[in-house]
Amino acid sequence: MGNDGLVEWFFRKEIGSMTEAHHYEEHHEEHGHELPFWRKYIFSTDHKVIGIQYGLTSLVFLFFGFCLMMLMRWQLAFPGKPLPIGFLSSWLGDARMPGGIMAPEFYNQLGAMHGTIMIFLGVVPLAVGAFGNYLVPLQVGAQDMAFPKLNMSSYWVYFIGGVVMLCSFFVPGGSAQSGWTSYPPLSDITPQSHSLFTGQTMWLTGMVFLITSSLLGSINTITTIIQLRAKGLTWMRLPFFVWAQLVTGFLLLLAFPPLEAAGVMQLMDRMAGTSFFLPSGLVVGGKALNVSGGGSALLWQHLFWFLAHPEVYVLILPAMGIVGEVIANNTRKPLWGYKSLVYSVIFLGFMSFIVWAHHMFLTGMGTSINAFFQTTTMIISVPSIVILTALILSLWGGSIRFNVPMLFALAFLPMFGIGGLTGLPLGLASADIHLHDTYYVIGHFHYVVAPGTLFALFAGIYYWFPKASGRQMNETLGKIHFWGSLVCMNGIFMPMFIQGMAGVSRRLYDGGTSYLHAQNVLVFNKGMSYSAWALAVFQLVFIVNFFWSIFAGRKVTSDNPWESTTLEWATPTPPPHGNFLKIPEVFRGPYEYSVPGAKRDFLPQNQPQEA
Amino acid sequence: MSGAIEIPYNSTERPDTGLYNAKLGVWLFLASEVMLFGALFSTYVLLRTGSETWEHGAEFLNVPLATINTLVLIISSVTMVMSWASLKMNNFGKYKLYMGLTILCGVGFLVIKSFEYAHKFETGLFPSTSTFMALYFTMTGLHGLHVIGGMIVNSYLWGPGSKMWKTDPQRFTNRIEVAGLYWHFVDLVWIFLFPTLYLLPGK
Amino acid sequence: MSDTHHEDVQSHVKTYIKVFVALAVGTLVTVLASNLHLGIILGIIVALLIATVKGSLVAGFFMHLVAERKVIYWVLVLTAVFVVAMAGLIMFSRADQQGRQQGIFAVPAGRVQVPHEEKPTNGHTE
Numbered sequence: 001m002g003n004d005g006l007v008e009w010f011f012r013k014e015i016g017s018m019t020e021a022h023h024y025e026e027h028h029e030e031h032g033h034e035l036p037f038w039r040k041y042i043f044s045t046d047h048k049v050i051g052i053q054y055g056l057t058s059l060v061f062l063f064f065g066f067c068l069m070m071l072m073r074w075q076l077a078f079p080g081k082p083l084p085i086g087f088l089s090s091w092l093g094d095a096r097m098p099g100g101i102m103a104p105e106f107y108n109q110l111g112a113m114h115g116t117i118m119i120f121l122g123v124v125p126l127a128v129g130a131f132g133n134y135l136v137p138l139q140v141g142a143q144d145m146a147f148p149k150l151n152m153s154s155y156w157v158y159f160i161g162g163v164v165m166l167c168s169f170f171v172p173g174g175s176a177q178s179g180w181t182s183y184p185p186l187s188d189i190t191p192q193s194h195s196l197f198t199g200q201t202m203w204l205t206g207m208v209f210l211i212t213s214s215l216l217g218s219i220n221t222i223t224t225i226i227q228l229r230a231k232g233l234t235w236m237r238l239p240f241f242v243w244a245q246l247v248t249g250f251l252l253l254l255a256f257p258p259l260e261a262a263g264v265m266q267l268m269d270r271m272a273g274t275s276f277f278l279p280s281g282l283v284v285g286g287k288a289l290n291v292s293g294g295g296s297a298l299l300w301q302h303l304f305w306f307l308a309h310p311e312v313y314v315l316i317l318p319a320m321g322i323v324g325e326v327i328a329n330n331t332r333k334p335l336w337g338y339k340s341l342v343y344s345v346i347f348l349g350f351m352s353f354i355v356w357a358h359h360m361f362l363t364g365m366g367t368s369i370n371a372f373f374q375t376t377t378m379i380i381s382v383p384s385i386v387i388l389t390a391l392i393l394s395l396w397g398g399s400i401r402f403n404v405p406m407l408f409a410l411a412f413l414p415m416f417g418i419g420g421l422t423g424l425p426l427g428l429a430s431a432d433i434h435l436h437d438t439y440y441v442i443g444h445f446h447y448v449v450a451p452g453t454l455f456a457l458f459a460g461i462y463y464w465f466p467k468a469s470g471r472q473m474n475e476t477l478g479k480i481h482f483w484g485s486l487v488c489m490n491g492i493f494m495p496m497f498i499q500g501m502a503g504v505s506r507r508l509y510d511g512g513t514s515y516l517h518a519q520n521v522l523v524f525n526k527g528m529s530y531s532a533w534a535l536a537v538f539q540l541v542f543i544v545n546f547f548w549s550i551f552a553g554r555k556v557t558s559d560n561p562w563e564s565t566t567l568e569w570a571t572p573t574p575p576p577h578g579n580f581l582k583i584p585e586v587f588r589g590p591y592e593y594s595v596p597g598a599k600r601d602f603l604p605q606n607q608p609q610e611a
Numbered sequence: 612m613s614g615a616i617e618i619p620y621n622s623t624e625r626p627d628t629g630l631y632n633a634k635l636g637v638w639l640f641l642a643s644e645v646m647l648f649g650a651l652f653s654t655y656v657l658l659r660t661g662s663e664t665w666e667h668g669a670e671f672l673n674v675p676l677a678t679i680n681t682l683v684l685i686i687s688s689v690t691m692v693m694s695w696a697s698l699k700m701n702n703f704g705k706y707k708l709y710m711g712l713t714i715l716c717g718v719g720f721l722v723i724k725s726f727e728y729a730h731k732f733e734t735g736l737f738p739s740t741s742t743f744m745a746l747y748f749t750m751t752g753l754h755g756l757h758v759i760g761g762m763i764v765n766s767y768l769w770g771p772g773s774k775m776w777k778t779d780p781q782r783f784t785n786r787i788e789v790a791g792l793y794w795h796f797v798d799l800v801w802i803f804l805f806p807t808l809y810l811l812p813g814k
Numbered sequence: 815m816s817d818t819h820h821e822d823v824q825s826h827v828k829t830y831i832k833v834f835v836a837l838a839v840g841t842l843v844t845v846l847a848s849n850l851h852l853g854i855i856l857g858i859i860v861a862l863l864i865a866t867v868k869g870s871l872v873a874g875f876f877m878h879l880v881a882e883r884k885v886i887y888w889v890l891v892l893t894a895v896f897v898v899a900m901a902g903l904i905m906f907s908r909a910d911q912q913g914r915q916q917g918i919f920a921v922p923a924g925r926v927q928v929p930h931e932e933k934p935t936n937g938h939t940e
Binding site for chain 2: 823824826827830831833834837838841842844845848851852853854857858861862864865868869872873876877883885886889890892893894896897900901904905908922923924925926928
């Protein structure tokens with residue numbers, strides 16, 4: 001028993017379908033060989049093991065990035081005051097916290113790394129690496145990804161990239177500190193050093209690893225969806241989650257390479273003294289910079305945002321996919337407007353490549369090019385709204401079950417609505433003049449990513465936990481986690497819109513205290529910080545629930561406890577190596593709930609037509 | 612449980628797409644490479660048009676050597692496709708010959724490149740000298756890394772990897788086709804790099 | 815590909831040789847053309863045109879794109895659209911720039927100094 005992977009070792013096997021799984025294992029015992037521990041759990045090629053590796057690693061990084069933010073919020077609430085956690089201040093040392101008071105350079109390091117870690121080491125690996133890897137092969141009825149060994153490499157390359165990023169805190173001068181956006185000339189010269197072991201250079205190196213990992217992963221996802229769909233699983237019978245992952249795959253595949261090119265060029269600027277991004281005539285610290293010049297700082301911005309705009313859709317699309325799955329299942333009816341969802345997500349993916357310079361409205365571009373990007377940005381809001389509307393309309397007439405996954409999925413809707421709507425003035429060039437680089441922007445994108453994407457990912461964790469582990473997470477703790485997070489997130493991010501409209505710039509290490517126009521809105525900083533620290537407490541509830549449930553959660557009595565229609569529920573629990581006892585054949589669409597005349601209120605995709 | 616799973620369409624094509632998995636995979640990879648080199652070429656265009664003056668590469672870069680290198684890569688592309696064709700015609704011996712020649716051509720390319728680089732450094736031309744030189748070293752350097760990568764793959768397929776011809780000849784042939792696609796792409800990039808850096812007039 | 819038989823592959827081999835010859839000729843032509851000093855615009859056009867022809871031969875015949883499946887074509891078309899959009903929009907935004915005229919810098923950028931006798935017009939500044 002228990003030959004089949006990490007999942008058995010960490011999670012207790014559930015009782016219900018053990019007879020089926022037992023037969024499978026006995027069958028396999030005859031053919032298979034016992035793999036050594038390090039091949040089964042460390043260097044595994046099984047997409048489920050890799051998915052869990054991505055999941056656990058990314059959750060650790062999310063937690064770490066969260067801690068960085070909590071430190072920042074002390075400085076913002078109590079600027080210039082010593083941190084009241086003595087051992088932490090002394091561990092951080094005098095270079096970072098002289099006398100316990102945060103140095104501005106350290107604040108900048110925290111800011112740059114918080115953004116980098118949350119996006120590239122946290123959310124995307126969780127949404128795409130974890131959920132994508134675990135679920136896509138299952139939902140298309142395949143035994144694994146198209147390229148299992150490549151899948152394993154992409155995890156380990158991600159891991160190395162993450163280690164490089166973390167180590168960058170410990171080199172002289174500290175980590176990258178020119179924003180997660182690393183704009184030159186500042187990023188080129190901070191500090192001026194050819195050494196590999198400076199924070200910014202390690203950031204660039206880490207990014208090269210992370211981009212490589214993403215590329216390899218996206219090749220796998222796209223090929224799996226196109227080539228390994230089960231018999232009968234036509235394009236328009238794919239779960240919306242799979243469509244979202246397919247489009248996300250293309251975004252990662254085609255948008256990341258220009259940033260890789262830019263990263264190589266910035267590495268050349270820093271280590272080989274080139275001037276890709278350095279114009280002629282730069283003076284630093286009173287001295288003329290001894291470089292050839294002739295470069296363009298805006299070139300970096302174009303190449304960076306060419307990726308970073310599609311990147312934000314990488315952040316949201318898997319989340320929309322998860323919300324779609326959870327809503328269909330917990331309303332017991334098909335998603336409203338499946339076709340419009342599919343066409344919108346494809347159109348959204350395409351448009352995302354031609355809106356990037358709305359991040360550059362204030363760089364001195366002319367009115368024509370500004371008008372172009374403003375127009376494409378306004379157009380791209382349409383498919384977003386179509387998707388949100390379709391998800392909301394899917395609730396109408398539904399038999400709604402308010403379990404924990406559904407609570408998170410429901411809250412996603414208005415939270416993403418706020419995030420999306422606050423994006424509109426930013427996308428209008430004239431309004432952006434006032435709002436660019438203010439806290440309004442920070443409020444906007446955090447609404448989309450925190451009570452937006454993260455809520456959807458939480459929904460996904462609570463929803464698919466029983467399939468991966470054979471146990472349910474605790475419902476009461478889940479509800480505490482949900483309500484606490486919802487309230488606290490709004491407490492942190494809503495006042496940011498007010499601060500931003502008052503003109504408070506982002507990346508100010510004193511939170512705006514030295515600016516006259518900020519004085520009236522500084523009062524919010526304390527409340528926002530208390531909300532952030534309270535949010536941490538509610539995440540502890542989640543962490544306890546997660547690990548406790550793995551070992552002692554209520555065991556499920558069925559392979560399909562949520563009574564869902566999609567293929568991942570048609571496996572033993574947890575799914576063994578190879579996933580399905582018998583390769584499934586698909587007979588219908590993904591959301592055949594409450595079909596009139598059917599015996600039960602759901603018809604699994606792989607169930608043959610009833611006689 | 613390695614080997615217990617059989618991923619379909621590694622050797623044969625999936626009927627509705629007409630592709631085997633690795634072929635789709637490598638074309639997706641090449642699409643991303645087009646974006647990568649496309650960004651670098653865009654950088655060339657932007658920095659050049661934004662500049663008052665621009666070097667005429669032929670005045671100080673070694674055009675004859677680079678021309679030879681271009682021919683070397685073109686020859687290697689032919690030998691690469693011939694190595695695949697040999698397998699299609701069931702001739703493993705010819706495959707080894709042609710793949711071996713491909714690898715040798717790659718070595719030749721890199722040797723010539725290293726002579727070029729060394730000479731540049733000796734005459735005081737470094738990436739930091741100008742944006743033209745920065746582009747020269749970065750673009751040819753990144754291309755060179757891709758050549759090295761291709762040679763590692765080709766060497767594996769010539770050596771230990773060629774065992775698969777005995778156990779799954781169709782899948783092995785597919786691997787050579789896929790490696791060939793990558794190698795041709797590397798040749799294709801050089802076909803554009805060579806005139807851009809070495810031949811285009813300055814301003 | 816399972817649809818290629820022995821005879822088909824043989825005829826493909828003939829094509830490969832022809833393409834090789836064309837590529838070799840194209841290489842020599844492009845080097846000779848660059849010696850003609852056609853001027854900036856014509857020089858660029860000729861060089862890129864020859865490169866495009868050579869590249870198309872490699873892509874079409876060595877990479878077998880002339881007979882490839884639709885999925886591959888669409889992936890490549892999509893990629894081409896995005897490369898053009900990326901390059902084009904970056905250039906457009908530079909062209910549409912507000913403020914100071916581009917190309918006029920207070921401090922000239924470093925360039926490779928090529929020692930040679932006075933040559934007529936090469937765009938070199940002092």
